[in-house]
Amino acid sequence: xxxxxxxxxxxxxxxxxxxxxxxxxxxxxxxxxxxxxxxxxxxxxxxxxxxxxxxxxxxxxxxxxxxxxxxxxxxxxxxxxxxxxxxxxxxxxxxxxxxxxxxxxxxxxxxxx
Amino acid sequence: xxxxxxxxxxxxxxxxxxxxxxxxxxxxxxxxxxxxxxxxxxxxxxxxxxxxxxxxxxxxxxxxxxxxxxxxxxxxxxxxxxxxxxxxxxxxxxxxxxxxxxxxxxxxxxxxxxxxx
Numbered sequence: 419x420x421x422x423x424x425x426x427x428x429x430x431x432x433x434x435x436x437x438x439x440x441x442x443x444x445x446x447x448x449x450x451x452x453x454x455x456x457x458x459x460x461x462x463x464x465x466x467x468x469x470x471x472x473x474x475x476x477x478x479x480x481x482x483x484x485x486x487x488x489x490x491x492x493x494x495x496x497x498x499x500x501x502x503x504x505x506x507x508x509x510x511x512x513x514x515x516x517x518x519x520x521x522x523x524x525x526x527x528x529x530x531x
Numbered sequence: 532x533x534x535x536x537x538x539x540x541x542x543x544x545x546x547x548x549x550x551x552x553x554x555x556x557x558x559x560x561x562x563x564x565x566x567x568x569x570x571x572x573x574x575x576x577x578x579x580x581x582x583x584x585x586x587x588x589x590x591x592x593x594x595x596x597x598x599x600x601x602x603x604x605x606x607x608x609x610x611x612x613x614x615x616x617x618x619x620x621x622x623x624x625x626x627x628x629x630x631x632x633x634x635x636x637x638x639x640x641x642x643x644x645x646x647x648x
Contacts (some may be wrong), residue, residue, distance in 0.1 A: 450633035461535060462574075462622065462639035471632035477548065514632045516587055517562060518576035 420445045420501055420511045424522035430529050437481075437496040439525050441509030444490065450512040451492045452519065457505045465507075468492060479503070504529045533557040535640035537623050543646045544613055550607045552643045554623030563606045564624040564637060565598065567591075574622065579605065581629075613647045620644050 425440040443449050450469050454462040464475025473485045479502075483494045492509060503525040536555045544550050556563050557600045565577040580598050597609045604626075610617055619643045628635040 450631075452633070454639070459540075459641060462624075462642045464636050464638075467633050467636070485607060510574075510635055517579045517626070517630045517637075517643045518562065518587060518589070519566075519574075519630075519637060520576070521566075521574040 420449065420513060420520050422509050422511050422520060422522035424507075424509050424525050426525050427523065428526045428528065430528040431499045432437050432521075433493050433501055434498050435529065437499045437503065439494040439507050441483075441490060441492045441522060442490050443509075443511050445511060448514075450514065451483075451485065452510040452512065453477065453481070453492075454508045454521075456508065456524075459466065462508060462530075465494070466496060474499065477491060477495070499507065499527075499529045501529050503527060532641075533638075535623055535625055535638050537621075537640035537643050539643060540641065540642045541646070543648065546614050546615060546647055548608050548647065550613055552610075552621050552623075554606045554608070554644070555604055556623065556625030556641055557608055557627075557638055558604070560625035560638070561625050562586075562626045562629060562635070563598075564626075565608045566622040566624065566639075567619040568622070568642075569616075569619040577608070610645075613645075615647050618645055618647045624636070 421441045421444045438453045451467040452467045476482045510519040563580040568574045579586045622642045623640045624637040626635040626637045
């Protein structure tokens with residue numbers, strides 16, 4: 419069965435600092451991986467997705483994630499945090515067939531001024 | 532930009548009562564989903580729906596739950612007799628096609644917070 423682990427339920431960074439949100443997956447087959455973001459009182463919005471093309475995936479708002487098969491990881495990064503990045507971030511995995519997304523527990527990002 | 536809308540944003544009900552959570556998916560989408568997130572826990576898949584029938588469901592989606600697309604625009608989740616443990620945020624999502632393999636993105640609504648007293 420596929421699963422996702424997000425290390426750190428809360429991450430706090432200073433404005434302008436590097437953002438690193440960790441995601442490790444468990445999958446017996448090549449995974450399809452996603453990062454979603456949820457701003458307060460809004461739905462989950464797709465940041466980026468990995469579907470077995472390039473291992474470095476660029477998303478919206480300056481975020482990117484690198485797929486590392488050897489480490490079973492798909493960590494999300496942004497070189498310089500902005501106050502508007504404060505939100506909850508979810509890593510998710512999808513099977514090749516079937517339509518459900520399996521989510522991690524989420525990481526709340528706080529950006530300090 | 533088209534979006535998935537869910538109503539109400541917050542629903543309070545008494546244990547044993549029936550509730551219907553409503554969703555309007557993006558208009559040209561063909562696949563519809565419900566997920567839920569119990570406070571402090573992961574977002575969990577409940578059910579997917581395509582061509583007027585359930586295409587996949589989780590073990591959570593028991594006989595107490597049902598889904599329906601009563602007309603061309605709404606997609607509803609009904610809980611027949613609510614329990615305290617049904618208290619959660621319920622998210623509706625839709626996609627233009629099958630989302631397996633990352634082929635199509637699932638677009639999520641803002642959620643309905645269900646509180647069962």
